[in-house]
Amino acid sequence: MLVINNLKATISGKNILKGISLKVKPGEIHAIMGPNGSGKSTLAAVLAGREFVEVTEGTVTYLGKDLLSMSPEERAKEGIFLGFQYPIEIPGVSMVNFMKTAVNEHRKHKGLDPLSASDFLKLMREKKEMVEIDSKLANRSVNEGFSGGEKKKNEIFQMAMLEPRLAILDETDSGLDIDALRIVANGVNKIKRPDNSFIVITHYQRLLDYIVPDVVHVLYDGRIVKTAGKELALELEEKGYDWIKKEVENSILA
Amino acid sequence: MEKAQDKILSEVTSGEYKYGFYSDIEMERIPKGLSEDVVRIISSKKNEPDWLLEFRLKAYRHWLTMKMPKWPNLKIPPIDYNEIIFYAAPKQRKTLNSLDDIDPELKKTFDKLGIPLEEQKHLSGVAVDAVIDSVSVKTTFKETLAEMGIIFCSFSDAVKEYPDLVRRYMGSVVPYTDNFFASLNSAVFSDGSFCYIPKGVRCPMELSTYFRINSANTGQFERTLLIADEESYVSYLEGCTAPSRDENQLHAAIVEIIAEKSAEVKYSTVQNWYPGNKDGLGGVFNFVTKRGLCKGENSKISWTQIETGSAITWKYPSCILRGDNSTGEFYSVAVTNNHQQADTGTKMIHIGKNTKSTIVSKGISAGKGQNSYRGLVKVLRNATNARNYSQCDSLLLGDKCGAHTFPYLEVDNQTAIVEHEATTSKIGEDQIFYCNQRGISTEDAIGLIVNGYAREVINKLPMEFAVEAQKLLQISLEGSIG
Numbered sequence: 001m002l003v004i005n006n007l008k009a010t011i012s013g014k015n016i017l018k019g020i021s022l023k024v025k026p027g028e029i030h031a032i033m034g035p036n037g038s039g040k041s042t043l044a045a046v047l048a049g050r051e052f053v054e055v056t057e058g059t060v061t062y063l064g065k066d067l068l069s070m071s072p073e074e075r076a077k078e079g080i081f082l083g084f085q086y087p088i089e090i091p092g093v094s095m096v097n098f099m100k101t102a103v104n105e106h107r108k109h110k111g112l113d114p115l116s117a118s119d120f121l122k123l124m125r126e127k128k129e130m131v132e133i134d135s136k137l138a139n140r141s142v143n144e145g146f147s148g149g150e151k152k153k154n155e156i157f158q159m160a161m162l163e164p165r166l167a168i169l170d171e172t173d174s175g176l177d178i179d180a181l182r183i184v185a186n187g188v189n190k191i192k193r194p195d196n197s198f199i200v201i202t203h204y205q206r207l208l209d210y211i212v213p214d215v216v217h218v219l220y221d222g223r224i225v226k227t228a229g230k231e232l233a234l235e236l237e238e239k240g241y242d243w244i245k246k247e248v249e250n251s252i253l254a
Numbered sequence: 255m256e257k258a259q260d261k262i263l264s265e266v267t268s269g270e271y272k273y274g275f276y277s278d279i280e281m282e283r284i285p286k287g288l289s290e291d292v293v294r295i296i297s298s299k300k301n302e303p304d305w306l307l308e309f310r311l312k313a314y315r316h317w318l319t320m321k322m323p324k325w326p327n328l329k330i331p332p333i334d335y336n337e338i339i340f341y342a343a344p345k346q347r348k349t350l351n352s353l354d355d356i357d358p359e360l361k362k363t364f365d366k367l368g369i370p371l372e373e374q375k376h377l378s379g380v381a382v383d384a385v386i387d388s389v390s391v392k393t394t395f396k397e398t399l400a401e402m403g404i405i406f407c408s409f410s411d412a413v414k415e416y417p418d419l420v421r422r423y424m425g426s427v428v429p430y431t432d433n434f435f436a437s438l439n440s441a442v443f444s445d446g447s448f449c450y451i452p453k454g455v456r457c458p459m460e461l462s463t464y465f466r467i468n469s470a471n472t473g474q475f476e477r478t479l480l481i482a483d484e485e486s487y488v489s490y491l492e493g494c495t496a497p498s499r500d501e502n503q504l505h506a507a508i509v510e511i512i513a514e515k516s517a518e519v520k521y522s523t524v525q526n527w528y529p530g531n532k533d534g535l536g537g538v539f540n541f542v543t544k545r546g547l548c549k550g551e552n553s554k555i556s557w558t559q560i561e562t563g564s565a566i567t568w569k570y571p572s573c574i575l576r577g578d579n580s581t582g583e584f585y586s587v588a589v590t591n592n593h594q595q596a597d598t599g600t601k602m603i604h605i606g607k608n609t610k611s612t613i614v615s616k617g618i619s620a621g622k623g624q625n626s627y628r629g630l631v632k633v634l635r636n637a638t639n640a641r642n643y644s645q646c647d648s649l650l651l652g653d654k655c656g657a658h659t660f661p662y663l664e665v666d667n668q669t670a671i672v673e674h675e676a677t678t679s680k681i682g683e684d685q686i687f688y689c690n691q692r693g694i695s696t697e698d699a700i701g702l703i704v705n706g707y708a709r710e711v712i713n714k715l716p717m718e719f720a721v722e723a724q725k726l727l728q729i730s731l732e733g734s735i736g
């Protein structure tokens with residue numbers, strides 16, 4: 001599904017990603033953890049096509065295609081979804097209008113006709129129920145005045161609407177209360193199919209109790225410094241990152 | 255299903271076709287320049303009664319004493335009134351320009367507005383007459399309306415058929431001395447629309463006029479007079495476009511509205527005159543005086559305008575709230591892209607007791623566009639309990655454009671409550687990227703964001719018009735980012 005090979009990227013000339021390689025197969029859930037500022041969101045930004053991150057080296061292949069040469073909206077329509085760490089407010093633009101535009105763009109890309117108004121509203125209702133998002137939220141403007149947790153739930157709702165092949169969730173769990181966390185996790189589990197994949201960026205093991213990852217990576221200083229099974233998350237929760245930092249330093253010294 | 259506004263558009267733009275103007279249309283013009291003789295010629299060509307000629311002459315003589323206003327926040331190149339043709343009417347002429355002669359940008363615009371190709375060809379220079387042809391839109395409903403006593407016709411026809419009404423009301427809201435361009439219009443106006451809604455009648459349909467500017471070097475001076483008698487209601491729509499030309503064209507119109515006791519008038523404009531090309535060459539100078547008089551108690555006048563066109567816009571649709579408990583509203587979206595300039599806003603003059611006014615102005619600047627809101631709220635001494643709420647928002651796309659706000663407040667009555675809010679925001683890359691990430695292209699994203707921003711105003715438009723306005727907003731901002 002996704003093959004990242006020796007990816008290096010800078011932001012305003014500063015090296016942020018320093019050679020990342022990663023392979024995600026269909027149906028897999030990868031968790032990415034790592035201390036603040038290590039480059040997790042930057043990696044997500046590169047995958048989604050954010051312009052301010054400049055890729056200086058490496059390749060990213062998605063479904064056999066060169067991802068880096070695609071525009072952000074092409075990537076989206078090809079099935080890449082980014083759940084933003086900080087979702088953006090768009091005043092005056094109703095969720096209905098926003099999602100209708102997005103869904104129909106996806107459909108057009110697949111050669112399908114736009115949904116009729118009633119079919120669209122039906123789809124919206126279905127997905128709202130599926131991810132247990134408050135009906136009222138979906139009637140408001142995009143993220144406008146939403147609480148932090150509501151914004152995150154809204155990301156999951158949008159994901160459910162767009163049915164991505166590869167969803168990258170950037171700290172969708174932070175700021176959520178326990179119930180919301182369960183809702184978000186359930187949303188992911190309901191959407192999960194053998195042919196779609198997830199990259200879940202998180203700081204907390206507790207999310208991984210609900211969304212069980214196949215692989216856990218630790219990103220530190222722009223590199224993936226450790227990759228293991230889900231037990232790694234538990235270990236990190238217990239011991240923090242210091243031991244990893246030490247390991248890294250030792251390996252550099254050695 | 256064809257949308258009503260598409261219908262209006264295609265009806266107007268195909269009007270000549272229907273009426274045999276399709277080929278060989280030529281304009282009959284008088285020599286360029288302005289003088290008392292020219293005023294007399296215009297009047298005589300239109301077979302006008304003496305009182306109207308007198309009105310024109312007084313206006314002309316007054317205009318001679320006046321100077322271009324300097325106060326707008328606009329850079330207006332000098333206008334040579336001796337280079338303008340003040341009267342042009344359609345007559346035969348041989349087939350003009352091929353499709354290739356049309357500015358490709360304009361062509362694209364028309365494509366996007368859904369006007370078929372043949373009509374584009376039509377618009378390329380011959381369509382000129384559509385302004386006079388705006389009658390065709392009106393005549394569609396003329397008889398149905400007449401059954402209810404509603405008069406809806408061209409200004410010239412009204413002068414002939416309803417001279418008393420015209421004489422009583424013309425100039426009663428915008429006197430010929432009002433301002434430089436109003437005086438000019440009063441001297442040389444060519445045609446326009448006239449509308450009278452009798453007592454107690456709710457006009458059952460939207461009345462609309464679609465203005466199209468005349469051929470090269472010709473000034474456009476139309477006049478609209480709209481009278482809503484006691485307890486009547488009308489919603490009136492005005493649309494305008496112009497072909498692209500390298501030289502600037504002057505458009506100086508007057509709209510007068512009179513609302514008698516308990517009457518309500520909604521006046522909506524989607525102004526899409528040619529804005530000039532990307533480098534600021536050409537475009538319409540749109541200097542318009544629009545004013546409504548809430549004459550009777552409980553009357554109401556609402557102005558809604560979507561201003562996307564013109565190289566320069568100078569326009570302040572205003573309400574004089576003379577009747578007690580009368581209401582004035584102004585909802586505006588003004589777009590300036592590339593080199594466009596707009597100085598627009600409103601005046602709300604509170605004279606009667608318990609008068610209320612609402613102002614919602616949404617400026618959108620892109621490219622090197624300069625957008626100014628200028629608004630006056632004036633509460634006279636006897637206007638007890640006057641209320642005004644003003645909200646002026648500016649949205650910037652990019653960093654070469656500008657937004658300016660000039661609110662004026664003159665309050666002579668202690669009981670008045672006047673509120674003013676202003677905001678300035680930018681379309682963020684973050685917002686656009688968020689849309690991109692959901693599969694929405696940057697152009698569509700700007701369209702969504704801008705329409706979201708302007709929603710409050712667009713919602714005031716009649717449904718079919720709103721859809722067009724949304725499209726227009728998006729089209730007018732294309733290429734403004736990235």
Ligand SMILES: Nc1ncnc2c1ncn2[C@@H]1O[C@H](COP(=O)(O)OP(=O)(O)OP(=O)(O)O)[C@@H](O)[C@H]1O
Nearest residue numbers: 011012016034035036037038039040041042043052
């Ligand atoms: N727009 C930007 N301009 C300059 N520096 C940036 C920008 N965005 C990110 N950075 C820097 O890049 C580095 C990586 O940031 P990133 O957001 O990827 O970290 P993260 O791993 O997601 O952290 P967190 O866990 O706090 O979300 C940080 O040092 C950050 O300051």
Ligand SMILES: [Mg+2]
Nearest residue numbers: 040041085170
């Ligand atoms: Mg982050």
